[in-house]
Structures are given as C-alpha cells and as structure tokens.
Amino acid sequence: AQSVTQPDIHITVSEGASLELRCNYSYGATPYLFWYVQSPGQGLQLLLKYFSGDTLVQGIKGFEAEFKRSQSSFNLRKPSVHWSDAAEYFCAVGVIKAAGNKLTFGGGTRVLVKP
C-alpha cells in the first residue's frame, strides 16, 4: 500500500529565510505527487503537482518541488519565506485506479514564521 512520510512535524523559520519541507513516499508505480497548503479555517489549496516530465516543478506563491525517484522524495522549497506562508503543508500521493485518483496524505508539517 502507498504511504507518505513528512518527517518534520514543526518547522520555525525567520521571515526572508529559505524553507525546505521534506516528503518521502512509498508507491509501487510512477507516482502522482502533490503539495497542498492549509491555513487555519481554510480548505486545502494546491501548491503544485508532479505527474511526468521535468522533475523540478514550479508552483504558486513562489514554491517549487523536486521529484527524486532514487530517493522516493518530493521536497518542497521556497527561497524566501513571507509571514503569510505560516500554515500547515501536506504532501500527498495520488493512487491511480479506475475509480479516480484518491489521495494519500502525509501527516503534515506546520510552518511557523518568525518576524
């Protein structure tokens, strides 16, 4: 069965500093990978996704992620964090079946931004 691990439960970063969130997945085929962000009281918003092609994926809000098949990783990065980036971030793998592409999520990483 597929699984997603986000090793860091909390990360604190200073505003303007770089951010990297780790994600490791386990899946028996080529994965569809997603990063979502969840702000308090809000639904999940898609930041970016990977399903084929270039392994470096650009997303919204200045985020990017790199797919590394050899490491089963899909880490999320942002060069310079803004206070508004404080939120919870979820990595997910899409399980491709005839019955749609349900997502399996990691446990999330909560990002705190210091002024």
Add this chain to the structure above:
Amino acid sequence: GAGVSQSPRYKVAKRGQDVALRCDPISGHVSLFWYQQALGQGPEFLTYFQNEAQLDKSGLPSDRFFAERPEGSVSTLKIQRTQQEDSAVYLCASSSPLGRVSGSDEQYFGPGTRLTVT
C-alpha cells in the same frame, strides 16, 4: 467562480446522535471525494463518487458511515450513532471538470465541517 462549499461548518453532536454533512461540489465536476482529518493529522480518504456512482468506499471506518450523491452533484455524508472517535474535520473535494477522470486532476477542497461528538 464558486468553489466547493460544505455545510454546516461546525456541528456538535451528542454521542449516539445521527448527523448529516453536506457537500456542494464545483458545478460540472465528475469526481467527488470525502476525507476525514483528525486533529493534528493529514486527511484520510473515506469514499469516492464518479457522478452518482460510489466507486470506492474502502475508507469508510464502519457501517455507521454512509454517503450518497443521488443526482451526481450534491453529496451527503451521514454518520449514524456518532461516537467520540468520529470527532474530526470532514473534507469534501471535487475534480475532473471535463467529464472524464485523469490521474493528474487537481482536487478542489471545501472548507470542511468540524464535527465534535460530546
């Protein structure tokens, strides 16, 4: 345009009560998903509809959970005889606007219904 909406946003139920949670997906979206998000955890898949057909209900935790989408648009998740372990945020998502399902389709999530069972 309008996104996915869910109602109620908050629900408090006494143990043993039945609850019904509603999801209005984005118009024209073929796929509809329900997820359960316990406090401090990532969302977990409950069930999937393609139009009115429930194609996957493998994530429903017990036979107290029931979902329907009778006309292929609005969906209702019903929980009978609620238990404290049912306390969670229930998220609805829709996708696949072109009438066909693709593995790379983005899922659009609603704000969720926070269920508290006392």
